[in-house]
Structures are given as structure tokens and as C-alpha cells.
Amino acid sequence: MAWFRLSFFICTLLVFAGTSTENEVDSSATLYKIEGKVQVMDVQVSNWAPHTKVMVDGGRFVGFLKQDGSFVVNNVPPGSYLVEVSSPGHVFEPARVDISSKSGKMRARKSDLLRPSAVTVLPYPLKFKAQTQANFFTKREEWSLAQTLMNPMVLMMLAPVVLMLIIPRMMKNLDPESQKEMEEQMSMLQGGGSNLPSIEEWMTNMFGGGSSKPQPKKVKKEAIKKSRDRR
Structure with missing residues (x-):
């Protein structure tokens, strides 16, 4: 017990000595x-x-x-x-x-x-x-026509309309030979054994609810019926 008291007293003296030294350094x-x-x-x-x-x-x-x-x-x-x-x-x-x-x-x-x-x-x-x-509040964003036009959905909607307006004018400004070449290429794509529909047919199918020409399956059925009647 006496040894414990002696060690505690020595530790206390060391702590106070270190504190006093630090205070002297800070003050100096x-x-x-x-x-x-x-x-x-x-x-x-x-x-x-x-x-x-x-x-x-x-x-x-x-x-x-x-x-x-x-x-x-x-x-x-x-x-x-x-x-x-x-x-x-x-x-x-x-x-x-x-x-x-x-x-x-x-x-x-x-x-x-x-x-x-x-x-x-x-x-x-x-x-x-x-x-x-100092600004403590965020300014409310105002409607802007430029931001609306730069919206990707609006650009996708306006792009076909712009092309439909620009392409006819470009065709008119071409010389007769270039127009003839373009017409031949279009005729080759539409009537030269290709299955691509024309612009009129495509518009009719999209907005008219059906095609003006009979479907291939119906044509085959009518041909089969005619062949049976002849027999």
C-alpha cells in the first residue's frame, strides 16, 4: 500500500512538472x-x-x-x-x-x-x-424559348418537318440533268423489282388505316378459287 502511494505521488509530480514547463514555453x-x-x-x-x-x-x-x-x-x-x-x-x-x-x-x-x-x-x-x-435563396428559373427548342423530344419532332420543307426547295434548285438522275433513282427503287413502297403508299398506310392495294395473301386465295372454278 505504501508503494502504491509513493508511485502515485511521483506520477503527480511529473504531471505538474510537465504542465509548468509547457506554460513556461507558451508564455515565453x-x-x-x-x-x-x-x-x-x-x-x-x-x-x-x-x-x-x-x-x-x-x-x-x-x-x-x-x-x-x-x-x-x-x-x-x-x-x-x-x-x-x-x-x-x-x-x-x-x-x-x-x-x-x-x-x-x-x-x-x-x-x-x-x-x-x-x-x-x-x-x-x-x-x-x-x-x-450573400444569396440565401435560389432564383426561380424562367421559361425560355431557346431551352424549349433545345429539348431532344422537340428536336425529334421538328427535324422531319424541316426536312420536308428543305428537300423540295433543294430539288427545284437542281439542274435538269440532276433532277432526271434523281427521278431515275427513285423510279428504280420503287418500280425496278424492289418491294419498297412509295411515299404515297407509306402515308396511306400510316394515316389511312390500310393499303389501297390488296394484300398478297388475298391475291393468292383469289387465284386458287379461280383455278378451282376452271376445273
């Missing part, structure tokens, strides 16, 4: 401040400044705006930090600030999520300008 570390200014064009500062704040490293350090829109974030240790402006009515582009641990020199650069290694230097102290107003 040099702290810096991040300065800048926030601007919103054509809007009075009193209308948006009280509701706007500057957040460093996701809210680890916070700074508030003064009457002229300037801000100071104090007690920031050396390192690289993402500085953002949080505003309910406007959108600001964030920036990144690098604080050197050796010299304390500050460098501001553009925050590029797509290319983190790219460095675009920004002026320091920081200057944030509102890009656009």
Missing part, C-alpha cells in the same frame, strides 16, 4: 498581431460592421471591426493561418498569412484551394473587399 513564445481593413462599397459602415468579424484559423483567433472597418487580431503565434471575413450579408475572398518564427516577418498571399502550392502575394496589412452580396 513571441506573439504577433494580424492587421487589415474590410470594405463594402456603397454601404455605410454602421450597417454591416457590427455584424462582421474576422476569423483566423477557423475561429481560433477572432477580431472585430472598428468604426472605419479596420481590425486587429492579437496574440497570434508564428505559423500559417487562413484569415476569413464572416459577414451575414456579403461574401469576401479569404487570404492566408504566414508569420515567420525567426524574424516575425509577415507575408500575405492568396488562398487557392485548387493550387495550394501557388503563391500570389497580397499587400499587407490585409484589405478585404466585398465581392458580391
